Amino acid sequence: MPRPARTTPSRRALLGSAAVLSLALGGLAACSTSEETQAAAQSTAGGSSTYPLTLTSPFGETTLEEKPEKVAVVSSVDLDIALSLGVVPVISPLYGEAELDPWETTALEGLGESDLTTYDSTDGVDYEAIAAAAPDVILATSGWTLDEDYEQLSKIAPIVSFQGADGLTGMTWAERTAEAGKALDLAAKAQEVVDGVAAKFEAAAAAHPEFAGRTYTYAVIHPEQITYESYDGSDTSFFERLGFTLPAAASRFSAGNQAVSRENVDVLDADVLLVGYPFGDEGLLTRSALESDALFQQVPAVAGKHYAVVDDLVASPLAYPTPLSEVWVLDQLVPVLATAVAGS
Template sequence: MEFSRRQGLKVGLFASVSALGVALAGCSTGTVGGSAPAPSQAAADSFPVTVKHVYGETVISSAPQRVATISWVNDDVAIALGVIPVGMPKNEYGGNENSSTAWKDAALERAGAAIGTAKGPAQYSEVDGVNFTELAKTNPDIILAAYSGLSQEDYDKLSKIAPVIAFPKSAYGTSWQESTTMIGAALGRSQAATELIAATEKTVKDQGAKYPQIAGKSFIYGNLEPSKSDGVNVYTSADNRPKFLASLGMVLAPVVVAAEKGADGFYVQWSAEKANELESQVFVSWVPDAKTKDSIVADPLLGQIPAVKKGAFLADSNQALTLAISASSPLSLPWALDAFLPQLAAAADKA
C-alpha cells in the first residue's frame, strides 16, 4: 500500500530540555552545510561507504558536506549526530511558529544554527509530497530518507539530484534506531550513532522506571474514529508507537499479535462492530481535541473496548507530543517523556 505524506501522517500518526541534553551529551554541532566532531569520534569513518535499503544500495564516495532530508525523523537524526542539514521539511503537523519543533529548535540553537538565521537550514513544504524543486535548490550531496514513504519513482527522481538513503524495508516502518544507524553510516559517524542510540535508550529506560505500574501491562496503540464502521486502525509491532511502548516494558496485546500476521504495513484495520474484542490492559490513542476523547468513550461501539470501558485509556490531543512519539527520534523521545509518561501511568493505574 502506498501513502501520500499527508495520508501517512493521518493514518500513521497516530518534556524536558534536560533530558534532551542527555541524548546529545558531548555532541558538538556545526553550521549549516558543515559539521563538527560527534561524541567520542575524533576521526570519521573511512569512505567510500555503502548503505543498503529497499531500492538497492547507495555508495557515498566521501563524507557528505551538504545534507538534505525529506519526511520526519531524518533531520532530527542528522542534527543529533552533529550535522546541520542545508534543507529540511517544515513541520506542518505538530509544528510551532517556526514550522519546526521544540526539540529541533533547542538542538539547532545549541549549534548556533537557529531556523531563520543565516546559519540555519532552509525549509520546504511537503504538504503535497516530496518537494523536488525546493530541495534541489539547496544543492545537496546526499538526501536522507531512512524514515519515509518514498516510492520507487520518487527515489529515482531524487537520485538525479544526489545520492539517496531510502528506508530499509517498509514505508514509515523504520525504527529510530535503524534510522540513526543508517544515517550515521552515510555521514561517516557510525560510532557516534551507536553512542547516541545507547544514550537515548538509557534515557527512555531510566525515565520509564520511575513508573513501575507501566511495566508488564498489555497495550494496544490505535487510532479511533467514532461513528465509522471502519473506525479503528490498530498499529502493529512494525510501527514506532508500539515499539516505544515495548521499550518501556509494556507488552503488545495478543489480539494485535494475531491480527498482524500476514499484514503488510504498520497498521491493520479493525471493524468498530468488533471493538469489544480489542482486549488489552491499556489503550493508547491520539485525538484532535478533548471532545473527541469524550465521543469515543460515549460511542456505543468504541466505548466497548475493554480498556476504554475501564478508563485505562490515554488519548492525547497535543499534536507536538503525538508527533514526537509517532515519528520518534533521538531528539523527540527525551523531550516527550515528561509529558507522556504521567498520562500513561495514570491509564495503567486503572487497568
C-alpha cells in the first residue's frame, strides 16, 4: 500500500511503495556522542551476552568478537531502538529534508545530546559514510533493503538483522529491541524498555475503563482506496492493550482484501470509528469529501459522534511502531479515543 506524502517533511515521510519505507532522521550532521551519558544509561542494564557472539540473518552470519561500543543504524526503527537502550548511534540515515521525530528529540535530550551524525539516504544506504564512522556493529533489525545491502555492510561491521524469512515485516518492535539488546549486551535494558511501554498501556487502560470491550474500526484513505486497517489477523495490539476489540466485520478483511468501496462505507461501523487522511488531496477522498458524503454520515458511529480523525503525524508511527513512538502515539491518541467513546 502506498505511503502518505507529507507537506512538512518528516523522518517517517511515507514514500510511495508499500514494500519500502524510506527511513531517515532529521537535523544536520553534528557533534560526537557523549560517552559518559551513554555509560550512565547502560550501567543499569547489566551484562549477560557472551562474546564472541555470532549474529545470524536470512543473508548470512557475522561475528561480534567483543562488546560493541560504536553503533551505526540504517533505519529509523533501529535508531529508536538504539536510543531507547541509551545508545546514541555514531551515524544514522537522513532522508532529504526530513526532520527528527518528536520522541527522538526527547530521547536525545534525555541522553544529553541534541544532534546526530547522519548520511543522506535519498539514494539508499551510504556504505562509505557508514564505513567512515567506523562502527563496531550495525543495527538493521528493520533494514528494508538489507537483502541488497547485507554483503556490503557486513564488510564494514557485524550486522544485527531481523530474524526469519518474514522477519522484516513479521517481527514486533519488542522482538527487534530484544535482538538489539542481546547483541549490545543490554538484554536487561531491552526488557526494561519493553516492560516500561507495557506499563504505560496498562496505566492508560486503567485510567479509561470505558474503553474495555468497545469495538473499533481504523481506516485509512489511500490514493486508490479506503483501506480497512484493523482487520482480523493484523497487528491490532495497540488498541487491544487499551481494552478495545474488533467488530464482527473485521473478519471479512485480510492483508489481501482491505478495500472498502464508497458505496459500502457502512461496513466501517463500530463503537468507535477512526479514519486517517495522511495522503491529503492525493487520497481517494479528502476529509471534507468523505465527511460530507451522505452514506458516510449515516454510519451509526458517525451519526452518533463516535467518529474521530487520526492525525497525519500519528498515522505513520501507528503503522510502524518503535519502543519510543508507541508511548508518544499513546499520549496523542488516548484523548482522541476518550472523546470518540463519549460521543462528544
